Amino acid sequence: MEKTYNPHAIEQRWYETWEENGYFSPDMDTEQTSDSGQDSYCIMIPPPNVTGSLHMGHAFQDTIMDALTRYHRMKGDKTLWQPGTDHAGIATQMVVERIINAEGKTRHDLGREAFIEKIWDWKAHSGNTITRQLRRMGASLDWKRERFTMDEGLSEAVKEVFVRLYEEGLIYRGKRLVNWDPVLHTAVSDLEVISEEENGHFWHMRYPLSDGSGYIIVATTRPETMLGDTAVAVHPDDERYQDMIGKTIKLPLTDREIPVIADDYVDPEFGTGCVKITPAHDFNDYDMGKRHNLPIINILTVDAAINDNAPEKYRGMDRYEARKAIVKDLDEAGLLEKIDEHRLMVPRGDRSGAVIEPYLTDQWYVKIAPLAEPAIKAVEDGDIRFVPDNWKNTYFEWMNNIEDWCISRQIWWGHRIPAWYDDNGNVYVGKDEQAIRQQHNLDDSISLKQDEDVLDTWFSSALWPFSTLGWPDKTPELDTFYPTNVLVTGFDIIFFWVARMIMMGLKFTGEVPFKEVYVHGLVRDSHGHKMSKSKGNVLDPIDLIDGIELETLVEKRTSGMMQPQMAKKIEKQTRKEFKDGIPAFGTDALRFTFAIQATTGRDIKFDMGRIEGYRNFCNKLWNASRYVLMNTEGHDCGMDNDEMEFSLADKWIISRLQQTEQQVIDSLNTYRLDRAAQAIYEFTWNEYCDWYLELSKSVLNNDSASEAQQRGTRNTLIRALESLLRLAHPIMPFITEEIWQRVAPLAGIQGDTIMLQPFPEPQSAQVDQDAVDEMNWLQQFVLGVRQIRSGYDIKPGKPLNVLLANGSDSDKARLQRNETMLIKLARLESITWLDDDNAPESATALVGEMQILIPMAGLIDIDAERERLNKEIESNQGFISKLEAKLSNENFVSRAPEQVVAHERQKLTETQNKLKSLTEQLEKLSSL
């Protein structure tokens, strides 16, 4: 093996091998599908946008899913991690449209069919970026089953669902106020609208009463909408305006008269207490208009320009142009009271960034209440469990206030709505035109035209857990893997996606789509800020894996900026934070970094120090393995000759391994990847490397050790490492595979890949508590010597003579058994039991009550040792008085559980003995 861990050299190669050999597949081809009592395990990947590229959120999420998948596969479950991508209607259309625009054309020049053809072309050539990147992450997805939300089978499922919902009256067409994106020319759902506070104005306008008795002042943030006003509303109890109610107003700049009405909705405290009502362009006003039977006057075109319902002067003006003109005209007419600065919530389309207008159009809707009810119940009843649990509150909150889902979009890329119209405007819904003609007895003399709209992308995503498995056909896949086990997702799409999958899954399969929903946090930058292109703080997971030069990174972060003026600042920041660019950490280090920070429900602040530390951990594992291989390759490790003798260290490390395995299993079962990773880290570094490997040297490099002893140690070295590799494989697949290939044969294990080896199962019979206790004693001993050494600046290499006093029989027996190891580990010359009285001046350490004495002659300063002892005594006295206080509290003694009290008593005794021993030492020094 190479001296230094080099992830590049191993990662790509292993992934190709795994994929080529079909290790990712659950083998549905074999006959034994759902028999044999084998458990199945299935995770659906949240399908990334086909236009997308891997970002830190994906990398985090995929690490979690892959770790779970690999764990279950090794456990022996029939395991499927289902891959695929989403057609991402608006996003994809925009990407391809931009390419066409660059060629000086629009999509309208091409026409619908040719444009869609272009998109398919684009997908064929450029649509696999993200799947390539997923492979770099080591994701063990079964690529043979990769699906796309627009492929044939899934489109079939979409039609099936649409038709059935329509036939049950759960899909309807209606004229409603929708969120209209005037740039994309489509309706968007509430969830696709992002409202943020922006600076704006509050215009106060005078509306004259028709009878000439004065005017009412109304305030608005969108003065151009006044052209569509059909009333002014006040609160029914508002004393200021009682006599106005029922009167009419002469709406300025128009020739219309509108009533003053009373409605509870009006907040008398806000503004003047008078509200202009524009039912066609405001959601609240729309509701109020319905309550009061107000006319609805649409004044905007699809581009959000003023249409022909408005006075001629403003027609054709853009909404903001019209705003200026109207404000000016009002001002000139003396009808502008004042203009205030104002912070207001501005709704923007999440794709286009355009300011959304409420707009009255014909759209398709899903009637959601009947679907929501069982979906709420499924979570209430525990058929679906959220991890962490509190996310169910968010889910309930939304589901209980859910509104009908607008599913039609006025774009070209997507599932076309399976509805046809005849010349009389009758609607027919069916899978295709032919089916409809047949069903409704329509011959060719009647022309049918398909609805131009496509479905919201999330409509097909909602079917993902079963459409990918072949639904509506009854497939073996569906039978085996549905319901799936867990959905791993960020909280940001609980509404978009999770809730809708639950509703659709229950509706069409009668079962929940997944039993658990694991909700993970967001990956932020090291300062806790959201990563975004415009802030220039984005990290690309691939750059962390492969490394990147500073110049390339700067270029990457500053190119194609929406706000080029930010580029300077970003460049400066980047140069400061990454002086030497980013080194190549490798996939395993990145995955480990994510895993160990995957505490449930908490955001991750991505810190370069962490990933560096875990890259070092990979290196540690690598070098430890090198040591093991050096000492086992070509030697008898007990495979051929089972005459072996196991040392204390051997028994101890095997015991600790069992305990670690249990901890990892428990942690993985409860989605605590952080604890699993932590347990692996601590065992590997602090126990296996720091202690066990060192102890093994005193056997392997010791000529007087017997063959059986050496064999026992080699056997333990290799077995423990082999298990550890399997234990760590789900989190760090590449390095474990690479090392395992060499280690496994030495441990007597045949197999082509670690991927398909069984996951370690702890054996309680292998836990030797006596060995654990004795090892603890040995560690205390070594630690005590080291502390003295370090405390008095004694050279690490200088062999010391150690004296022992006040030892029990057990101490003596333990010393006898472990003397060789102690001498080697603590670098001692000799260990001698002392007759009580003739101790020379010494520095002291304690192991329990046994005293370790290191004679000071020529080594140690008496005053310093005295000071140290005094400090130690003081601290122990403090502890004792605390314990005494506790134990003399009658309430404690009588009410606390016996065990706890006994434990405290024991601590007291131990500490008292320790104190006594320390005091003796101090006295000895003082008397000299």
Next chain:
RNA sequence: GGGUGAUUAGCUCAGCUGGUCAGAGCACCGCCCUUACAAGGCGGGGGUCAUAAGUUCGAAUCUUAUAUCACCCA
């Protein structure tokens, strides 16, 4: 305005159903290139667990209030 979560060492975070004077990594200080590893080894310093009250024999942990921050919804 409603909801959720957070607040523990200089930084990033653990701390499970209350019970070993509060833990890890990074950073810091000291010693060491000891034949697996300087991407390392050994040792060390550092926190009145946001604040206040309460429950309890006992609170970082449970309850309530306050403060600050973050996110979601309106």
